[in-house]
Amino acid sequence: MPSLLHHPLDPSSRLVRLMCAEYGVPLDMEEIKPWLREAELLEINPAATLPVLIGDSDTPIVGLLASIHTIEDLYTPSAVEGLIPAEPGQRAEMWRLIEWVIFKLNDEVTRYVLEEKIVKRDQRGATPDPAVLRVAKANLNEHMLYFNWLFATRAWLAGDTMTLADFALAAHLSTLDYLGDIDWGKAGETRDWYSRIKSRPAFRTLLNDRVVAMPPQRGYADLDF
Structure with missing residues (x-):
């Protein structure tokens, strides 16, 4: 059985978990x-x-992209359709949106929320900076407008079929949802997609x-939210 070094609210880890669960791994x-940069992790991944x-x-497979390709190469079941499209145009759109999520959304929203609300819990005397969280929230609102527009024009994030891009976005939004940073009442089409x-x-x-001493926001685990 493969093993995964992860953190429950790390969106990259969540993406790998979703992919493996979808493939029955x-x-x-x-x-x-x-x-915390503990020796156990640094020996495997100095980053x-x-x-x-x-x-x-x-053999450790380090990082999100290497993990994605390893799972796709080794574990894609023949009984179900894979998460990476075979058609080049669809595949390019999928990777475009994965890049948007794991770089742009992460750099402008998710990493700041995690640093303020999770990482600082392990730093003596550190408290969340409201100014940073306000900026992250404003950035998230802009991203949600774009996602709403996409879901108003297509069934799934990258087109008419579900792809790995959907799991990438779901990994980030589920982390932010756990921490109570999404107002689903204003999420429009993105809320309908997330419900599916x-x-x-x-x-x-x-x-x-x-997460110890930090329960999820109300409705996090509800399918009807």
Whole structure:
């Protein structure tokens, strides 16, 4: 059984977990706080980032993109359609939106929220900076407008079929939802999409996640929210 070094609210780890769950690949998960830069993680990945996937060969697969390609190469089941489109144009649009999520959305929203609300809990005397959180919220509102426009013009994030781009966005939004940073009443078409993808069996493990001394916001685990 492959194992995954992860943190429950790390969106990159969540993406790998969603992908494996969709493909029916069980994972033995080990929780790590990468910002503590502990020796166990640094020996495997000097960058101290997650996720780290360890397969049957015990060779660490470090990073999100390497993990995605390894899972697609080794574990895509023949019984279901894969998450990466075969048609070049559809595949390009999928990667465009994955890049938007894991770089732009992360750099402008998710990483700031995690640093202020999660990482600072392990820093003596540190408290969340309201100014930083206000900027992250304003940035999130702009992203949600774009996502609403996309979902008003197509069934899924990258087109008419569900792809890995949907799981990438769901990984980030589920992290922000856990922390109470999304007003679903104003989310429009994105809320309708999230309700559909949240109902998939692959999502169940994420909805059971809990961070010690920080329960999720109300409705996080509800399919009807």
